Amino acid sequence: MRLETDTSSVIVCHACDLVHRLDAIADKARVRCIRCQAELYRTNSASVDTAIALAVSALVLLLLSNAYPLVELQLNGSNRATTLVGAALGLYSQGYALIAALVLLTTVLIPLFQIVSLLYVLLPLRMNRRAPGQNELFRTLTHLRPWAMSEVFMLGAVVALVKLAAMAQVIPGVALFSYGMLMLTLSALTSVTPTEQFWRWVEGSRA
Amino acid sequence: MGRRQSSVTTFVMGRTLGLLVCTHCRATVRATGHSHATCPRCGASVHDRKPHSVATTGALLVSAALLYVPANLLPVMHMHTFFSDEDDTIMSGVVSLLHEGSWPLALLVFLASIVVPLLKLIAMGWLLVTVVRRSPGHALQRSKLFRLVEFIGRWSMLDVYAIALLVALVQIRSLAIIHVGVGALAFGAVVVLTMLAAQSFDERLLWDIRSDD
Numbered sequence: 001m002r003l004e005t006d007t008s009s010v011i012v013c014h015a016c017d018l019v020h021r022l023d024a025i026a027d028k029a030r031v032r033c034i035r036c037q038a039e040l041y042r043t044n045s046a047s048v049d050t051a052i053a054l055a056v057s058a059l060v061l062l063l064l065s066n067a068y069p070l071v072e073l074q075l076n077g078s079n080r081a082t083t084l085v086g087a088a089l090g091l092y093s094q095g096y097a098l099i100a101a102l103v104l105l106t107t108v109l110i111p112l113f114q115i116v117s118l119l120y121v122l123l124p125l126r127m128n129r130r131a132p133g134q135n136e137l138f139r140t141l142t143h144l145r146p147w148a149m150s151e152v153f154m155l156g157a158v159v160a161l162v163k164l165a166a167m168a169q170v171i172p173g174v175a176l177f178s179y180g181m182l183m184l185t186l187s188a189l190t191s192v193t194p195t196e197q198f199w200r201w202v203e204g205s206r207a
Numbered sequence: 208m209g210r211r212q213s214s215v216t217t218f219v220m221g222r223t224l225g226l227l228v229c230t231h232c233r234a235t236v237r238a239t240g241h242s243h244a245t246c247p248r249c250g251a252s253v254h255d256r257k258p259h260s261v262a263t264t265g266a267l268l269v270s271a272a273l274l275y276v277p278a279n280l281l282p283v284m285h286m287h288t289f290f291s292d293e294d295d296t297i298m299s300g301v302v303s304l305l306h307e308g309s310w311p312l313a314l315l316v317f318l319a320s321i322v323v324p325l326l327k328l329i330a331m332g333w334l335l336v337t338v339v340r341r342s343p344g345h346a347l348q349r350s351k352l353f354r355l356v357e358f359i360g361r362w363s364m365l366d367v368y369a370i371a372l373l374v375a376l377v378q379i380r381s382l383a384i385i386h387v388g389v390g391a392l393a394f395g396a397v398v399v400l401t402m403l404a405a406q407s408f409d410e411r412l413l414w415d416i417r418s419d420d
Contacts, residue, residue, distance in 0.1 A: 012221035012228040012235045015350060016414040019219045019226060035218065036350050036414065041233065073376045075383070082375035090375035096387045099395050103371050106364065135249045139231045146357075146402065149364055156368025159304070159316055163369070164376060166307045167383065199232055199248060 011040055041196035048126045048201055051118065054189040058115045061182040066108065068174035071161065075168035083175060084108055106149040111186060114141055114148055118193065125201055134202070142195055150183040227253050257409040265335055267404035272328050274393045274400065279321070281390030283370055288383045296390060297321060297366060320366045320394070323359050327401045330356050331408070338412045349413045357405045363398045367391065 015038035069081035091100035231251035282294035304313035377385040
């Protein structure tokens with residue numbers, strides 16, 4: 001079956017199926033459904049360059065976060081430090097491969113995939129080219145968004161630190177700070193690449 | 208940021224006009240047939256409604272509800288120290304945070320680990336029941352409840368991360384060693400299953416009954 005795009009003047013709400021008539025999509029707007037108040041689309045004035053800059057910073061921060069220990073624990077003269085991957089490996093070595101995979105995916109691998117694939121799509125787009133498979137990739141990114149949990153991890157780390165502080169001396173590591181920065185960078189990156197904005201960049205480059 | 212409302216005269220459904228919305232890139236497309244269709248903008252398959260949404264969400268929700276019991280009853284951590292052997296459940300973790308004097312954090316963990324999963328199970332279950340029984344009314348409130356559930360779901364992972372860090376760090380031989388408990392596996396599964404349940408639910412079902420009238 002063949003479909004035609006019909007985005008010029010009509011928008012159907014993805015949350016309640018109501019049809020809206022639209023005059024023109026503004027450059028910087030957030031439009032909500034008149035009935036169910038779902039966000040129909042959001043565009044901003046951010047450029048592809050802004051998104052690329054944020055993605056590069058996020059990549060550097062993610063590498064830093066994995067190169068240095070998150071926390072160091074000192075107890076009666078012995079000390080122990082762990083990295084993010086080290087924490088996942090610890091779960092794995094105790095026979096909990098599934099939880100280890102869940103932790104590794106949501107804190108390291110999915111954010112890494114998001115950053116790398118955004119760069120892979122946006123860099124050619126900046127030069128008016130299309131990366132092979134960009135549509136599939138961006139679709140996957142939209143779906144993966146709830147599964148990148150850097151901000152949840154930061155709160156979990158705070159809980160763990162408070163519990164540890166009751167029994168030993170705790171020294172926050174470099175990675176804890178860089179991961180905190182990564183959390184902020186990723187949320188900025190997400191807010192400058194809303195779904196509708198991306199597809200507008202794609203359609204703009206074709207013209 | 209500019210904020211506008213689009214203009215509508217009467218409530219017309221995309222379904223009645225033969226218009227579909229791509230759930231992936233949210234492009235509005237005109238349907239010209241019936242069977243498999245792909246979005247011309249992003250290439251995803253476009254459906255009138257997400258296929259088997261009620262059955263999929265229901266199955267994921269029932270599995271999550273079953274696992275919620277061991278997730279809360281079984282220990283998520285075992286701690287062996289020089290003096291004692293302790294089992295920690297999710298709830299005893301909250302209580303120990305309270306004893307350590309950080310009640311805001313205890314409240315946070317209590318909300319994220321106990322209240323949020325339970326709220327998700329009850330809310331999603333109720334939404335499914337209203338869809339199956341085709342009860343109209345309160346569509347806006349139900350829609351907002353669904354979006355709340357969708358938004359807060361991931362925060363339950365907080366305890367899983369805390370456990371992962373505790374297990375990795377407290378491995379000091381002869382002084383203190385922490386092992387993962389099987390409850391953590393059940394708990395992680397509850398979080399993942401309820402998130403998948405929310406993802407497979409088609410919000411438009413909440414509005415369909417109303418528009419059919």
